[in-house]
Amino acid sequence: MELKNKIAIVTGASSGLGAAISKALVHQGIKVYGIARNLQNLHLLSDRLGENFIPVSLDITHVEAVNTWAKNTFSEKLSPQILINNAGVGYFRKIDEMSYEEWKTMIDTNLNGTFLMSSQVIPLMKKQGNIKHIINIGSIMGTIAQPESSGYSATKFAMQGFSEALFKELRYDKIKVTCVNPGSIETDFFKNSDIKTHSNMLHADDVAETIIHILKTPDNVLIDSIIIRPLIPQAK
Numbered sequence: 001m002e003l004k005n006k007i008a009i010v011t012g013a014s015s016g017l018g019a020a021i022s023k024a025l026v027h028q029g030i031k032v033y034g035i036a037r038n039l040q041n042l043h044l045l046s047d048r049l050g051e052n053f054i055p056v057s058l059d060i061t062h063v064e065a066v067n068t069w070a071k072n073t074f075s076e077k078l079s080p081q082i083l084i085n086n087a088g089v090g091y092f093r094k095i096d097e098m099s100y101e102e103w104k105t106m107i108d109t110n111l112n113g114t115f116l117m118s119s120q121v122i123p124l125m126k127k128q129g130n131i132k133h134i135i136n137i138g139s140i141m142g143t144i145a146q147p148e149s150s151g152y153s154a155t156k157f158a159m160q161g162f163s164e165a166l167f168k169e170l171r172y173d174k175i176k177v178t179c180v181n182p183g184s185i186e187t188d189f190f191k192n193s194d195i196k197t198h199s200n201m202l203h204a205d206d207v208a209e210t211i212i213h214i215l216k217t218p219d220n221v222l223i224d225s226i227i228i229r230p231l232i233p234q235a236k
């Protein structure tokens, strides 16, 4: 896809990978609607990225809020070509130590939020004749499960299945669907866990550049799923 002057939605744009993807997209000449709950962080990013980054304060788990925002923002004349379903949370605990609230927050954010946003955007995409692209941020933990990742892995394995079904369903509407499964990235993601970030982890900017490459593939080429790993996972 030629990226200049396209319109994108990035969920979870207020920090980490979503902020890096938003920056990379704006640098390609794309207008980005950056969604998160923390409006202050979104405004800080907007100060850096300029008028092509539009901060949107929205909780993607709220059905009415998502539907109202999409209906009030987009129309047949103003419609996104790119959707990055990136917002996500993770709680890493033994199953008998995980609260139902933590489990539900992961399902609501990682999975239900992805459905809510996609189901609003896909009808708008279907009305456009050109190529469109949905990128779902999964995880390596959606391909290999580990102890204390049951809830998170459940959502990310689901993301893989959701993405594969969508790519087969939407290919004839010229909508590409890619599930990007990164290994550990050095972000705030682990703030709710005992996992310590270290510089051998992937860097958000590098994952974002890979996503730009995936978006730029020729119109007849689809990368449906990709795993990105850090070369050396543990700091020595």
Ligand SMILES: NC(=O)c1ccc[n+]([C@@H]2O[C@H](COP(=O)([O-])OP(=O)(O)OC[C@H]3O[C@@H](n4cnc5c(N)ncnc54)[C@H](OP(=O)(O)O)[C@@H]3O)[C@@H](O)[C@H]2O)c1
Pocket: 011, 012, 013, 014, 015, 016, 017, 018, 035, 036, 037, 038, 039, 041, 058, 059, 060, 061, 086, 087, 088, 089, 090, 109, 113, 137, 138, 139, 140, 181, 182, 183, 184, 185, 186, 187, 188, 189, 190
């Ligand atoms: N870091 C890693 O090692 C890693 C590895 C593989 C995959 N991933 C995936 O990468 C994605 C981004 O994570 P990250 O590493 O960048 O972590 P992060 O820095 O914690 O970012 C998570 C983002 O999601 C947003 N978010 C959370 N709940 C939301 C909600 N209900 N509505 C709207 N936005 C919400 C947060 O913003 P607000 O709090 O402002 O709403 C934040 O912008 C996630 O899907 C994660 O599962 C991360």
